[in-house]
Amino acid sequence: MARINEVADRAGVSTATVSRALNGKGTVDSELVARVVAAAAELGYRPNGPARNLRRQETTVLALIISDVENPFFTAISRGVEDVAHAAGYSVVLCNSDDDPDKERAYVGVALREQVAGVLLSPTGRTSGHELLRGDGTPVVALDRPLPGATGDAVLVDTRPAARQATLHLVEQGYRRVGCITGPSGISTAEARLAGYRDGLRAAKLRSSASLVRRCDFKTSGARQAARSLLGQPDPPDALLVANNAIAIGALEALAESGLRPGADVGLVSFDDAPWAKLLDPPLSVVAQPAYDMGTVGAQLLLGRIGGERLEATTTTLSAHLVERGSSSPRPR
Amino acid sequence: MARINEVADRAGVSTATVSRALNGKGTVDSELVARVVAAAAELGYRPNGPARNLRRQETTVLALIISDVENPFFTAISRGVEDVAHAAGYSVVLCNSDDDPDKERAYVGVALREQVAGVLLSPTGRTSGHELLRGDGTPVVALDRPLPGATGDAVLVDTRPAARQATLHLVEQGYRRVGCITGPSGISTAEARLAGYRDGLRAAKLRSSASLVRRCDFKTSGARQAARSLLGQPDPPDALLVANNAIAIGALEALAESGLRPGADVGLVSFDDAPWAKLLDPPLSVVAQPAYDMGTVGAQLLLGRIGGERLEATTTTLSAHLVERGSSSPRPR
DNA sequence: CTGAAAGCGCTAACAT
DNA sequence: ATGTTAGCGCTTTCAG
Secondary structure (H helix, E strand, O other), rough: OHHHHHHHHOOOOOOHHHHHHHHHOOOOHHHHHHHHHHHHHHHHHOHHHHHHHHHHHOOOEEEEOOOOOOOOOHHHHHOOOOOOOOHHOOEEEEEEEEOOHHHHHHHHHHHHHHHOOOOEEOOOOOOOOOOHHHHOOEEEEEOOOOOOOOEEEEEEEHHHHHHHHHHHHHOOOOOEEEEEOOOOOOHHHHHHHHHHHHHHHHHHOOOOOOHHHHEEEOHHHHHHHEEEEEEHOOOOOOOOEEEEHHHHHHHHHHHHHHHEEOOOEEEEEEEOOOOOHHHOOOOEEEEOOOOOHHHHHHHHHHHHHHOOOOOOOEEEOOOOEEEEOOHHOOOOO | OOOHHHHHHHHHHOOOHHHHHHHOOOOOHHHHHHEEEEEHHHHHOOHHHHHHHHHHOOOOOOEEEOOOOOOOOHHHHHHHHHHHHOOOOOEEEEEEEEOOHHHHHHHHHHHHOOOOOOEEEEEOOOOOOOHOOOOOOOEEEEEOOOOOOOHHHHHEEEEHHHHHHHHHHHHHHOOEEEEEOOOOOOOOOHHHHHHHHHHHHOOOOOOOOHHHEEEEEOHHHHHHHHHHHHHHOOOOOOOOEOOHHHHHHHHHHHHOOOOEEEEOEEEEEOOOOOOOOOHHHOEEEEEEEEHHHOOOOOOHHHHHOOOOOOOOOEEEEOOOOOEOOOOOOOOOO
C-alpha cells in the first residue's frame, strides 16, 4: 500500500502539501492539487486510517450496538441511524450484542478503544457495558431502553400507555381473560409492557392474575413454551398481549398446535409491526413502534453531542400506536 | 483518558513494561505485572486503538458488508460470521450497503482505510467495491455472490439447481403455467434462479415465455408491482417461483388483492425460509438456503487467509433444499 | 527481566 | 503557498 510520502515524491511536493491537497485544507495551488491527485490515483493511495485517527484524535465512525440483528425492530432502527449518519459524513458500524451482557461490554470496549466518535446503544439490561462509558468522554445515546447510569441522551417509546391501550382494546372487543407474555424481568421494555397491560386490566375493572402472565426472553422458542403453558391451564386466557415480534411467532405456533384461531378463539395483539403481519390469516394486530424514527433522532442527538453542543442529558419519548387488524376482531359469542 | 505513560508512572515502571505486562508478551516479573494491572485498573486505562493499530500494522476486526440488514437471509449470515469470528478473538462490524454500489464502495473504502484484518462481502452487483480490494493485500471473501475480479474466496449456494427443482416441483403438483419473479439483471443470484427456473421448464417440456417472467429489485414494493403485472395478463401464470423473501411478501400481497389463494389458485415457492413462513395459511413452500453456514464457512476461510495460508482462491458451494409446504399443494382440478 | 529510544503514517504548527 | 518538523500513543527492537 502506497504511503503519503510516495505520493509526495511522485508529485514532487512535500507530504504536508499532499495532506492539504487531499483533505481540501488550507490553500494549495490548483496545479499542485492536480499533480497530487494524479499521483495518488496512479499509486492507488488510500490514507492510513489508524495513523490519521491517531493524529487527529477523532474518527468519523459511529458504533451502533443492538441486541438482536435478526429482529426487524432493531434493523429498522439501524436504517434510521444510517440514513442520518451517512448524510452527515459518518459511517456506522453495527455490532450485535445478541442480548449478551458480555458481548455488549466487549463491543462497547472495542468501540471506545477504536475511538469512535460516538455510540448508540440499546442496552441489554441491568449489567450492560455502560460502566465503560463512564468517565470516558465518548458521547452515547441509549435507544429503546434507558442507560442505567443516566449518562447521555435516551430515545424511548411510550410503551406502557401503548400496552394499556392494546389491553383495553382487547377487552372492548369482548375478551375477558386477557393474558400477557412479556420479556425477562429487569428489562425496562418488558417491565413497561407488563405494567401497561396491568394498567389496562385495572382500567377495565378486570382482576389481574399471575396465572395470566408469562415471561420469556424475546425469542420464539421460549415464547412458544410460555404460550403453551398459558394455554394449557384449567382456565386459560381468551386473549394475549405479547411483547414483541419473535414472541408473537411463538404464540401463533402454540395457538396453531392447539387448534385455536386468533381473532376468534383467542384475541391477539403483538408489539412491533412486520411486513408479514398483514399476510397472516387473520392479519396480526400490532402496536407499531416508530423504530426508524428512533434511529434518526438517536443519530441526530448523537451528532449534536459530537458537535459539542453541551446540553443536559435529554430523554426523547416517541409514541407507539395500535394497528387493529383481524387477530383482535370482536370475540364471537 | 489515561495514557500508557501515566500507567507506567503510577506503577513505577517503563511504558515498555506496561505494554508487555498488559499484552502478556515477553516475560515480566509477576510482581511488576500485578503493579501494572493495578495501576491500569485504578486509572481506568484502555489502550488507544489507533495508536496500537498503527504500530502493529494490523487490527483484530473483520468487516462484513451486506446488501440489506432487513433481510433475514443476510442477518442469518451475520450470525454465522460472528460466531466463528468471536470464537477466534475477532470483532465483526456490520456494514449495510443497502444494495447501493456507492455505499458499498464507500464501506469497502473505510474498511480498508481502517485496516481491518479482512472483509466479507456480499457484492451488490456488477460495479461493486471490489476494485478497491485489488492490489490491496487485505483478504476478502465473497458471500452469496461471486466477486467479479475473482480475487479471494467465495461461498455460494447452488441456487440454479434448486430453482430447477422448485420449478419441477410446481409442475409435478399440477401447475402448468409457472411464472417467475427474480431480481435485477446482472445480479448473479437473480440470474441463476431465473436460469434454474428455465431449466426446470425445459426438463418438464414446458415452453418458457417472456410473458411469465418479471424482474424487480429484491424489495417488496417492486415485487408487488411485478406480481400484479404478471397476474393481470390475459393468460396469467397459475404458479410462481420467486427469488427471495421480500419478493414473496409482495407476491402474496398481490395475490390477496386479486382474491387468489396460494396453493390452490396459484402455486407458490419462494427462496429463503423465514420464521413466519409456516404461519401463513397456507404455509409457504420455500427453497431454504444455508445462510448461517455460509457465514461460518466464510469466516473460517477468511481467518485462514489472515492466518497466512497462501492457498489458491477457492469457491465453496453449499446446497439449498426445497421445503414443501401448503403453498405448493397439488393444484385442484 | 527491564528500560531507552525509534518509529508506525499522518496532520498541524511553525517557519519560510 | 509550500516545506520542515514535531509529535499523536503505542509496541518492539536493541542494550544493558
